[in-house]
Structures are given as structure tokens and as C-alpha cells.
Amino acid sequence: MVSVVAPAYAAATDVKHEISAAAVHAHLAGNSANLAGVHSHLHHTLNCLVDPKDAAFDTKEMNPCASMGEGAIPDASDATLKAALRAAAKEAEAGIAESDLSKAQTDARGTESMLITLAK
Numbered sequence: 001m002v003s004v005v006a007p008a009y010a011a012a013t014d015v016k017h018e019i020s021a022a023a024v025h026a027h028l029a030g031n032s033a034n035l036a037g038v039h040s041h042l043h044h045t046l047n048c049l050v051d052p053k054d055a056a057f058d059t060k061e062m063n064p065c066a067s068m069g070e071g072a073i074p075d076a077s078d079a080t081l082k083a084a085l086r087a088a089a090k091e092a093e094a095g096i097a098e099s100d101l102s103k104a105q106t107d108a109r110g111t112e113s114m115l116i117t118l119a120k
Contacts, residue, residue, distance in 0.1 A: 014068045014069045015069070015072050015075045015076050015081075016119055018048050018049070018065045018068045018069055018071065019072050019115055019118050021048050021068070022048035022065070024064075025041045025044040025064060026041070026042065026045045026092065026109075026112035026115055027108075027112045029044075029045065029095065029104075029111075030105050030106075030112055031105075032108075035099070038095060038101065038105055038108055039095070039096050039104065041108070042092045042096045042107075042108055042111070043058045043061035043062075044061060044064050045108075045111060045115075046058070046089055046093065046096070047062070047063040047064070047065065047071075048063070048064055048065035048068075048072060049071055049073050049085055049088065051070050051071045051073070051074045056089065056093060057071075072085050073085045073089065081118065084118055087114060088114040088115050088118070091111040092107070092108070092111045094107045095108045
């Protein structure tokens with residue numbers, strides 16, 4: 001029985017770590033001094049959230065969560081959590097698509113706020 005419980009616990013823990021790492025990179029994006037920095041860290045955020053096979057995953061950017069799982073969204077087992085993570089991913093994508101530094105930073109800070117709430 002322990003072998004059944006331990007992997008489930010580890011998976012739940014990894015999702016929280018993926019979310020926390022994504023939040024850190026969203027924070028870095030929100031505080032970046034230039035648009036390239038915002039976009040780069042938002043890509044890192046998104047790479048922590050989505051599956052490496054997902055179209056939103058950017059293989060040219062770092063995946064700070066590579067050793068933690070397949071991404072917080074596919075690794076999450078709770079439907080409500082998945083939906084909230086998808087919303088955070090959309091916010092990150094909005095920041096990546098933004099060409100105005102201030103607006104991109106705002107999207108990054110919104111993403112961070114969403115993820116901090118989910119990481120608790």
C-alpha cells in the first residue's frame with residue numbers, strides 16, 4: 001500500500017513545485033527592465049505550466065521545471081486546479097504577445113498573482 005500512496009503524494013508535491021517555479025519566473029518577468037526579459041521569463045513560466053508537446057511550449061526557451069514533471073497543467077489531477085492553471089497560462093501568453101513593456105509587465109504580474117494563489 002505504501003508504494004501506491006507515495007507516488008501520488010510525490011506527484012502532488014511536484015505540481016506545487018512546478019507552480020511555484022512558474023510563479024518565480026512570472027515575478028522575474030514582471031520586474032524585467034525590458035520587453036525581451038519579460039517575454040523570456042514568461043516563456044519560462046509557460047514552459048513550467050504546459051506539456052513539452054504542447055504548441056505553447058517554447059523549445060528555444062529554458063524549462064525550469066524539466067526535472068519536475070510534464071508541466072503543472074498535465075500533472076494536475078484536479079479539474080478546478082487545471083482550469084485555474086490554464087487561465088494563468090493564457091495570462092502569460094497575453095504578456096508574451098504584448099509589444100508594450102508596461103502592459104507585458106502587468107500581464108506578468110497578473111500571472112504571478114494567479115500562480116501564487118494556486119501554489120498555496
